[in-house]
Amino acid sequence: xxxxxxxxxxxxxxxxxxxxxxxxxxxxxxDRIERENIDFTPIYDKGIVSNRKGIRTPxxxxxxxxxxxxxQPRNPxxxxxxxxxPINDIAVISVRPEILERLDVYITTGNAAHSSSxxxxxxxxxxxxxxxxxxxxxxxWKEQDGSKRRIMAECLVPDVVPPNLxxxxxxxxxxxxxxxxxxxPSNMPIVTEPNMFFHPLMIRNITNRLYLAEGxxxxxxxxxxxxxxxxxxxxxxxxxxxxxxxxxxxxxxxEDLCKKRRLTMGNPKIYKRESSLDYELSDDPxxxxxxxxxxxxxxxxxxxxxxxxSDINGIEEGLIWLSNSYKKEGIKSLAIPALGCGLxxxxxxxxxxxMCKYLSKLDITVAIYLPAEKHTPKEYLSSEYLLS
Numbered sequence: 601x602x603x604x605x606x607x608x609x610x611x612x613x614x615x616x617x618x619x620x621x622x623x624x625x626x627x628x629x630x631d632r633i634e635r636e637n638i639d640f641t642p643i644y645d646k647g648i649v650s651n652r653k654g655i656r657t658p659x660x661x662x663x664x665x666x667x668x669x670x671x672q673p674r675n676p677x678x679x680x681x682x683x684x685x686p687i688n689d690i691a692v693i694s695v696r697p698e699i700l701e702r703l704d705v706y707i708t709t710g711n712a713a714h715s716s717s718x719x720x721x722x723x724x725x726x727x728x729x730x731x732x733x734x735x736x737x738x739x740x741w742k743e744q745d746g747s748k749r750r751i752m753a754e755c756l757v758p759d760v761v762p763p764n765l766x767x768x769x770x771x772x773x774x775x776x777x778x779x780x781x782x783x784x785p786s787n788m789p790i791v792t793e794p795n796m797f798f799h800p801l802m803i804r805n806i807t808n809r810l811y812l813a814e815g816x817x818x819x820x821x822x823x824x825x826x827x828x829x830x831x832x833x834x835x836x837x838x839x840x841x842x843x844x845x846x847x848x849x850x851x852x853x854x855e856d857l858c859k860k861r862r863l864t865m866g867n868p869k870i871y872k873r874e875s876s877l878d879y880e881l882s883d884d885p886x887x888x889x890x891x892x893x894x895x896x897x898x899x900x901x902x903x904x905x906x907x908x909x910s911d912i913n914g915i916e917e918g919l920i921w922l923s924n925s926y927k928k929e930g931i932k933s934l935a936i937p938a939l940g941c942g943l944x945x946x947x948x949x950x951x952x953x954x955m956c957k958y959l960s961k962l963d964i965t966v967a968i969y970l971p972a973e974k975h976t977p978k979e980y981l982s983s984e985y986l987l988s
Contacts, residue, residue: 607733609694609767610755611673613681615641616691616780619769623784627693627761631665643681643690657706657719657756666756668712669695672736673770674796675752679819680882682797688776692796694768695761700726706756707732710749711883717749719756740818742846743880752883772797800967806983810960810968813935817969818842819881820935824870824896828939831865833858834906838943843897849873850897857899866917868900870929896931898922902940910944912951919958926962933965941971949980956986 612627618640630652633640652663670677673692681690699705700722707725709732710717720728732753741747769784770793771777777790784790794801800815817825817839827843829835833855835844844851853871857863877895900918902910918939926934939955940946948971959966970976979985 607671607697607700607729609697610669610671610699612667612669612693612695612761613643613673613678614691614693615643615685615689616771616776616783617641617689619691619693619780620783622693623763623766623788625760626763627667627669627695627757627766629665629667629757629759631662632759643685644677652713655713658721661706661756661758663712663756666706666758667761669699669755669757669761670736671732671753671755672738672751674798675736676741676748676881676883677752678796679798679878682772683878683882687772687797687799688779690772690797691776691780692770692793693766694770696765696767699755699757699761699765700729702757704758708754708756710746711752712754712756714749714752716746717753739816740842740846741881748881748883770796772799802970804981806956806986807960809962809964810956810966812981813967813969814972815969817935817937817967818846818877820967820969822933822935822965822967823894824898824931824934826898826900826934826936826939828902828910828937828942828944829854829863829899830903830906830908831858831863831901832905836906839937847873847897850899854899863899863901865901865904865911865914866921868898868918868921870931871897871899872930873897898931898934898936900936900939902944910940910946912940912946912954915939915946915951916954916958919955923958923961926964931964934959934962935967935969937969938971942973948976952980952986953988960987 655663703722705722707720707722708717709728712719735750736753738747738751741751768789768791770791771780772794774792777792780790795815798819800813802814804812806812827839829840835841835851850871857869863869873895902915938948938951941948941951955968
């Protein structure tokens with residue numbers, strides 16, 4: 601007897617308009633949709649999907665005749681889709697892991713259309729399943745180390761995934777859930793999971809332009825992302841460490857500033873990247889039409905040495921610089937963490953009002969991302985408290 605699979609499910613990305621038909625008939629492969637002239641709402645670029653026609657499994661099946669399910673839905677394809685379509689139009693369908701008990705399915709070691717990915721028979725694929733699950737269970741990815749390809753590992757199912765294997769539908773917002781509830785039977789679970797869709801877990805307006813958010817700041821749509829740093833050139837933990845891994849060019853710029861002693865408290869620096877973050881994170885970015893054209897990084901010193909706690913007076917000096925310089929520097933929108941409130945040991949109840957004092961005066965959209973390390977009491981999140 602085969603050992604029970606310890607995975608929650610596999611995932612299919614689709615437009616919510618397609619869900620009533622899918623729940624009745626199953627998830628069809630592209631070949632069957634084409635042969636039977638089935639009316640559906642596409643979400644993928646036609647060129648990307650057509651590329652799969654020429655790729656075959658070891659025993660001759662074309663990817664066009666196989667339905668593709670992902671092990672990790674929060675991947676470059678979904679990121680691309682939500683950059684091309686309204687987020688409330690997109691859903692992720694969860695399929696029971698029992699689909700892997702079929703002998704005719706395949707498992708891939710990455711994006712099936714990529715030349716570096718292997719397409720394995722179910723027997724060989726299950727031997728690699730623990731490694732595949734580990735490689736897809738990541739928060740972020742990049743092209744250079746292959747993680748962008750590997751996180752898109754697939755289960756390929758001939759012809760159709762039957763509707764009785766569909767277990768849950770995920771959407772990004774409450775509005776999307778309410779819309780979908782009007783279209784489908786009430787016994788199908790619909791779960792709001794904003795983080796899956798790179799959407800903030802919470803958004804709270806402080807003013808018309810300033811708001812608080814919970815979530816992954818690196819997926820913000822802001823033109824400029826703020827990174828808390830020290831002035832000695834060490835990116836060891838937190839957001840800085842992630843920046844060093846995911847955007848090594850930012851780290852090189854930062855390290856050079858510190859070596860030349862040009863980065864000081866109260867004097868943030870902007871690294872104006874020429875490449876778009878959307879193009880780096882999306883699947884097949886060459887055909888992406890709606891990606892942000894630029895993504896800048898504001899290196900904001902919150903402490904002098906990495907061993908020290910953050911300096912609230914130095915943070916205020918940096919906020920004064922920002923309020924005086926953002927127009928001249930060309931900042932059009934800004935995402936900024938709760939400065940010094942994570943590893944810097946400062947408290948949001950002290951830092952929040954200080955940040956809002958200056959950021960509320962900017963005539964651009966600003967999102968302050970709340971500390972992820974600890975819970976923030978509601979009384980410290982109100983406009984009355986933060987703007988008093």
